[in-house]
Amino acid sequence: MGLFSRHYREVQLLVPDRFPKREFGFMFFDRDFVMRHLGFPTKAALKKYLAEQVPSHAYYSCAYYERPDAPIMAEKKWLGADLIFDLDADHVEGAKGLPYDKMLERVKQEVVRLIDEFLLGDLGFGEDDLRIVFSGGRGYHVHINSPKVLKLSSHERREIVDYITGTDLDMDWVFPPTPFEAGRFKDRIHSEFRRAMPRAEDGGWRARIRKGIDDLLGELEGLSPDEGVTRLAGMVAESDREIGRKTVEGLYKDLFGGQKGKRGADRMRKEDTFEVFSEKRHASAFIEVVEMKVKVKMKGETDEPVTSDIKRLIRLPSSLHGKTGFEVVPMSRDALDDFNPFDDAVPEAFGRESVEVVCEKPVDVGLRGEAFSMETGRNKVPEFVAAHLVCRRLARIESR
Numbered sequence: 001m002g003l004f005s006r007h008y009r010e011v012q013l014l015v016p017d018r019f020p021k022r023e024f025g026f027m028f029f030d031r032d033f034v035m036r037h038l039g040f041p042t043k044a045a046l047k048k049y050l051a052e053q054v055p056s057h058a059y060y061s062c063a064y065y066e067r068p069d070a071p072i073m074a075e076k077k078w079l080g081a082d083l084i085f086d087l088d089a090d091h092v093e094g095a096k097g098l099p100y101d102k103m104l105e106r107v108k109q110e111v112v113r114l115i116d117e118f119l120l121g122d123l124g125f126g127e128d129d130l131r132i133v134f135s136g137g138r139g140y141h142v143h144i145n146s147p148k149v150l151k152l153s154s155h156e157r158r159e160i161v162d163y164i165t166g167t168d169l170d171m172d173w174v175f176p177p178t179p180f181e182a183g184r185f186k187d188r189i190h191s192e193f194r195r196a197m198p199r200a201e202d203g204g205w206r207a208r209i210r211k212g213i214d215d216l217l218g219e220l221e222g223l224s225p226d227e228g229v230t231r232l233a234g235m236v237a238e239s240d241r242e243i244g245r246k247t248v249e250g251l252y253k254d255l256f257g258g259q260k261g262k263r264g265a266d267r268m269r270k271e272d273t274f275e276v277f278s279e280k281r282h283a284s285a286f287i288e289v290v291e292m293k294v295k296v297k298m299k300g301e302t303d304e305p306v307t308s309d310i311k312r313l314i315r316l317p318s319s320l321h322g323k324t325g326f327e328v329v330p331m332s333r334d335a336l337d338d339f340n341p342f343d344d345a346v347p348e349a350f351g352r353e354s355v356e357v358v359c360e361k362p363v364d365v366g367l368r369g370e371a372f373s374m375e376t377g378r379n380k381v382p383e384f385v386a387a388h389l390v391c392r393r394l395a396r397i398e399s400r
Contacts, residue, residue, distance in 0.1 A: 007349040008050040014318040021064035026055035039069030056322025059313035080150035086306035088139025136321025136328040158308040164300035197274040212294035325391035350384035357395035
């Protein structure tokens with residue numbers, strides 16, 4: 001707690017826009033609940049509170065209120081809210097179970113995709129609208145405080161999440177069908193449908209699906225025919241539709257059978273055509289693969305309850321995370337690429353004074369560009385390493 005207090009005394013505290021209109025909340029090392037409904041008239045008052053009360057976690061509201069310190073939500077009088085995106089290991093495929101450093105690298109990859117493809121790309125926000133923050137723990141937050149989003153309702157914010165995650169993406173919109181006359185009998189016209197192939201220049205989800213299709217075709221092309229059929233069969237195994245082995249074999253043959261350069265996959269890529277399938281069931285199976293696998297691979301990730309909550313508490317930049325000892329660090333989009341929490345989120349107030357810690361098992365960690373290896377039992381490490389180990393419960397300090 002002493003190190004946390006020192007940090008709050010020395011740090012140049014960063015406060016959110018419209019600071020007096022924000023609600024604040026805190027958790028403490030000796031309590032298991034959130035103390036909220038607090039407001040501060042000045043940055044100095046907040047800084048004094050942090051240094052003296054020493055919370056383990058500090059939060060502020062994404063919302064603005066007339067009376068942020070009112071004890072009942074109805075009395076606060078909501079004025080608007082930032083749009084918040086929260087991405088951590090729980091929401092990123094392949095992140096769970098990784099070592100902490102690799103987990104954060106994997107999460108950052110998805111944060112970059114979220115920002116570049118969706119927020120700056122499809123949704124058209126500018127970099128000046130974004131505030132990117134390392135949470136101090138298992139991921140990142142992206143804040144948008146553009147006037148365009150402040151009054152959005154929970155439902156409208158949830159629709160943004162649905163767009164990013166591809167929820168209810170309609171395959172008839174991705175591959176739009178166009179009717180054509182397939183034949184006549186007397187005065188009756190028999191109509192069928194041709195589907196259009198999504199193109200890169202379409203933008204948005206159509207362009208995203210097209211890239212995913214091209215990646216899929218490249219992946220299948222690198223396999224033997226038997227392996228390719230098996231891979232496709234695995235992709236449709238969880239489908240609600242019954243897609244048999246013969247249908248999958250026919251689908252593969254339509255894509256990769258024949259002379260190279262004239263195969264269905266080649267025509268798809270060169271001619272932007274969907275009309276490469278010899279049977280309707282093959283085309284339907286292909287669309288099923290796109291919906292079940294390609295869409296899932298290409299979708300963005302974010303924590304829906306956080307984004308849709310217009311009264312959410314979110315971590316305060318320049319505060320400390322009680323489970324890692326890391327600082328909650330805001331940054332620009334350019335700075336995100338080279339940001340390394342193990343170097344850049346170690347609080348400057350944590351020094352190099354030697355501290356004895358006890359480890360239950362061997363621990364390796366890299367901080368501030370240095371590698372540290374601790375054995376089971378007593379180890380002497382710099383203060384900034386001890387804080388990180390103790391907060392992560394990888395070590396303890398015994399009272400003498």
